[in-house]
Amino acid sequence: MKDDSISYATKFTESGFIFAPFNIEEKAILFQADKADYITEKLNSISELALKNDFYSDESSKEKHIKIVEKAIDLISENELQKVVISRKELVEIASFDVLEIYLKLLQTYANAFVYVWFHPKVGLWFGATPETLLQIESTAFKTMSLAGTQVANETENIVWKSKELEEQQLVTDFIKNQLNGIATDLKIDKTETIKAGNLLHLRTKVIGVLNKNANLKTLIRALHPTPAVCGLPREIATGFINKNESYNREFYTGFLGELNIKNSNTKSINSNLFVNLRCMKIEGNVASIYVGGGITKDSIAKKEWEETVSKSKTMKRVL
Numbered sequence: 609m610k611d612d613s614i615s616y617a618t619k620f621t622e623s624g625f626i627f628a629p630f631n632i633e634e635k636a637i638l639f640q641a642d643k644a645d646y647i648t649e650k651l652n653s654i655s656e657l658a659l660k661n662d663f664y665s666d667e668s669s670k671e672k673h674i675k676i677v678e679k680a681i682d683l684i685s686e687n688e689l690q691k692v693v694i695s696r697k698e699l700v701e702i703a704s705f706d707v708l709e710i711y712l713k714l715l716q717t718y719a720n721a722f723v724y725v726w727f728h729p730k731v732g733l734w735f736g737a738t739p740e741t742l743l744q745i746e747s748t749a750f751k752t753m754s755l756a757g758t759q760v761a762n763e764t765e766n767i768v769w770k771s772k773e774l775e776e777q778q779l780v781t782d783f784i785k786n787q788l789n790g791i792a793t794d795l796k797i798d799k800t801e802t803i804k805a806g807n808l809l810h811l812r813t814k815v816i817g818v819l820n821k822n823a824n825l826k827t828l829i830r831a832l833h834p835t836p837a838v839c840g841l842p843r844e845i846a847t848g849f850i851n852k853n854e855s856y857n858r859e860f861y862t863g864f865l866g867e868l869n870i871k872n873s874n875t876k877s878i879n880s881n882l883f884v885n886l887r888c889m890k891i892e893g894n895v896a897s898i899y900v901g902g903g904i905t906k907d908s909i910a911k912k913e914w915e916e917t918v919s920k921s922k923t924m925k926r927v928l
């Protein structure tokens with residue numbers, strides 16, 4: 609980009625790279641395609657970079673996190689809510705860092721993830737390695753996914769999912785199916801599978817479909833974002849609970865990012881590739897803010913939900 613002005617995507621007919629916050633009332637930042645320089649570089653000979661293996665976990669927000677999770681479980685048991693994703697931000701002091709080195713470490717470590725580094729002088733510096741696609745669309749044919757449920761990846765071949773995680777993820781799949789009703793046809797919902805994301809395993813169900821003529825990209829994004837993988841059910845009540853009880857601003861964590869309406873020079877089709885901003889961090893000065901959360905359902909155990917956020921924080925801590 610040639611200057612530090614900020615552009616926004618409001619109609620989602622714009623073309624460029626979008627960086628959208630969790631809160632749909634807030635504006636999504638756009639790096640406009642026609643004002644951007646494209647630089648392609650091959651990174652095929654990265655020598656192995658050393659990763660961190662001892663992790664310090666900041667326990668100062670443990671009590672607070674557990675309290676919010678317990679409050680959510682209470683509301684769920686009173687049938688006010690079905691599911692809500694509760695998150696927190698962990699601050700990690702870093703001595704010095706090299707942007708390219710962190711980015712290369714993320715690429716090296718999370719081969720299956722969408723890995724990014726994003727910077728705007730007025731907004732900040734973000735990194736992420738997300739396992740979740742929000743939407744990939746080529747003309748009108750699209751792919752999305754339901755991703756939820758977490759366990760730590762062990763050496764074992766025999767992976768067993770408990771009903772808590774299976775239900776937690778099924779809620780996301782059902783939500784996606786319902787939201788697409790009336791705006792998409794030819795829906796195909798794959799078998800649910802286990803995927804590995806760094807040190808974690810998740811349940812994933814891929815969904816494909818074709819966008820109806822009466823709908824557009826904005827309708828589709830608004831239907832999907834935020835899914836109960838990052839927000840909850842019913843969506844409005846979960847959003848209210850999150851805004852009232854999480855005592856920090858998620859900003860771009862659990863928002864989405866990626867290419868918006870980019871023309872494929874071969875097929876001439878207009879494509880978007882958008883990812884949910886998970887396993888991410890923001891760096892300001894010598895402090896990294898690592899964002900982590902987890903889905904709460906009726907079967908959640910507050911202490912285990914805390915531990916899940918600690919496991920998730922390792923995705924970023926490993927590369928610092």
Ligand SMILES: C=C(O[C@H]1C=CC=C(C(=O)O)[C@@H]1O)C(=O)O
Pocket residue numbers: 693695740755756757758810836837838886887899900901902903904920
């Ligand atoms: C909200 C996060 O993860 C979501 C995606 C996969 C599994 C999740 C879970 O098991 O709770 C979350 O829904 C996060 O990593 O901060």
